[in-house]
Amino acid sequence: MRSIYLKILILSAVLSLACTTKVSEWVLLNALPNEYVLAYYHKDAITEAVKQHNSEISAEIKSANIQFRNVLKKDIDQPYYALYYNNRLFGRYNDFRELNDIAVSPLRQKIASELMAGKLCVMLYLKTGDPQKDEPGLQIVRKTVAASPFGETITIIDLSRTSTEEQHFVSMLLNVESDLKDIQQPMLYGIFAKFKALEPLVAKGISEENINLMVDFLTADCSCLIKDDLPGTDILYAGSWENPAPSLINAIIDANPALAHQ
Amino acid sequence: MEQDTIIYDSLEIRPLPKWLTDQRDGLNTYQPEIMEMKEDKSLGISFMITGSVILLIIIVLTVYVLKKNRKASL
Numbered sequence: 495m496r497s498i499y500l501k502i503l504i505l506s507a508v509l510s511l512a513c514t515t516k517v518s519e520w521v522l523l524n525a526l527p528n529e530y531v532l533a534y535y536h537k538d539a540i541t542e543a544v545k546q547h548n549s550e551i552s553a554e555i556k557s558a559n560i561q562f563r564n565v566l567k568k569d570i571d572q573p574y575y576a577l578y579y580n581n582r583l584f585g586r587y588n589d590f591r592e593l594n595d596i597a598v599s600p601l602r603q604k605i606a607s608e609l610m611a612g613k614l615c616v617m618l619y620l621k622t623g624d625p626q627k628d629e630p631g632l633q634i635v636r637k638t639v640a641a642s643p644f645g646e647t648i649t650i651i652d653l654s655r656t657s658t659e660e661q662h663f664v665s666m667l668l669n670v671e672s673d674l675k676d677i678q679q680p681m682l683y684g685i686f687a688k689f690k691a692l693e694p695l696v697a698k699g700i701s702e703e704n705i706n707l708m709v710d711f712l713t714a715d716c717s718c719l720i721k722d723d724l725p726g727t728d729i730l731y732a733g734s735w736e737n738p739a740p741s742l743i744n745a746i747i748d749a750n751p752a753l754a755h756q
Numbered sequence: 757m758e759q760d761t762i763i764y765d766s767l768e769i770r771p772l773p774k775w776l777t778d779q780r781d782g783l784n785t786y787q788p789e790i791m792e793m794k795e796d797k798s799l800g801i802s803f804m805i806t807g808s809v810i811l812l813i814i815i816v817l818t819v820y821v822l823k824k825n826r827k828a829s830l
Contacts, residue, residue: 677767693773704776711779725775 518614518712519741521687527728528580530560532593536573540564544573547590558597558732559688579727584669585662596662597732601653605685606731612739614647615686615712617705620667620694621654622678628652631680631700638705643753644713647742663729667691670727684708688735690726713743713753 515523532555534540534548552562575587577596587593605616619635621628632652639645655664667683668674670691674681679697682705686692692711695704747754771777778784 673770677770679767692775695773695776696770697767699770699772704772707776707779711775711784714779714784725773 515715516712516741516743517714518686518743521690521724522609522735522738522741525687525690525724527559527688527690527731530558530584530730531578532560532562532596533565533576533578534563534573535565535567535570535576537566537568537570538573544590551590551593551596555597555732557734558730559728560597560730577730579666579669579730582669582672585665597730599660599663601651601660602663602689602729602731603733605649605651606689606733608649609686609689610735610738612647612742613649614644614709614741614743615684616649616651617708618667618683618685618691619650619652620664620681620683621652622680623654623656624678627678627697628680631682631697634700634702635682635705638702642706642709643750644709644743644746647746648709666727666729667694670694682708684712685729686712689729689731690724691729692726713747715754 532551534544536544540548548562548564555562572588575590575593576583577585577587605618608616617635617639619628619632621632635650639648639650642648653660653664655668657664667681670683671693674694674696677696680700681694681696682700683694684692692708695701695708775784
């Protein structure tokens with residue numbers, strides 16, 4: 495009898511370690527977004543005017559996932575700003591005015607509000623501007639999401655890669671992988687948690703099968719493997735992630751337990 | 757988890773993102789190690805050795821005391 499009790503105790507311990515929180519919800523609640531670094535490179539002493547500009551920039555990005563640094567560098571012709579993410583150069587700016595709204599934009603606010611409202615993800619369709627390339631993929635996305643049992647928890651947003659209002663956002667999306675800037679094809683990004691953008695589906699990769707795999711990835715029980723090596727790139731965003739609404743997919747799974755992943 | 761996107765010749769053979777291929781191939785699911793009960797004899801062996809040592813000491817001491825007492829009585 496004693497060995498039965500011991501086995502029950504060990505089984506309970508193993509079951510208590512199993513994580514049933516979904517990937518999207520776990521990352522939103524537990525993972526902090528990675529920080530960008532905005533560096534101001536200069537070779538001479540910083541003037542009062544530049545100090546003023548930099549303090550304005552610092553104030554604007556204060557609540558964002560970014561650090562601002564002044565870097566003395568002797569071998570440069572003129573001062574400039576550089577934006578880095580995980581030591582990868584995302585952008586170079588010769589004038590402080592180019593940094594206006596670097597951490598906030600209307601579309602980013604809209605996406606953040608959707609994520610905070612408990613949506614599973616936002617599927618962002620980055621358009622090329624050529625309807626012949628863009629429309630087929632967009633139709634596949636809409637059709638697949640509409641057919642998904644989690645469709646009502648997924649928001650589809652399209653964005654032109656030539657948008658001037660969202661130029662910083664587009665730049666970050668095109669830097670998620672090193673070659674995306676050179677690919678003139680529509681791209682589909684899964685954005686979830688605290689503005690984490692998955693590596694996108696590109697061109698013919700935007701298929702019903704792959705979109706469903708994206709949904710499966712986000713609705714899967716959060717595994718230790720995913721926690722240890724989260725994919726995607728955190729988008730720069732100045733906003734609060736406090737007190738998100740409960741994830742909407744939980745109600746769907748509670749109503750239909752067959753949808754829960756094994 | 758960045759996919760290596762350098763080694764390909766065209767968009768047709770551009771690799772899919774790693775998170776997607778891992779999801780497709782079921783590699784994102786981490787299965788905890790199954791714990792199995794194994795018979796542990798170490799405690800019994802320990803008791804046997806300790807008992808043997810104690811018995812040996814008692815025997816040695818008994819023999820020693822008996823011999824000593826016999827010599828004393830002679």
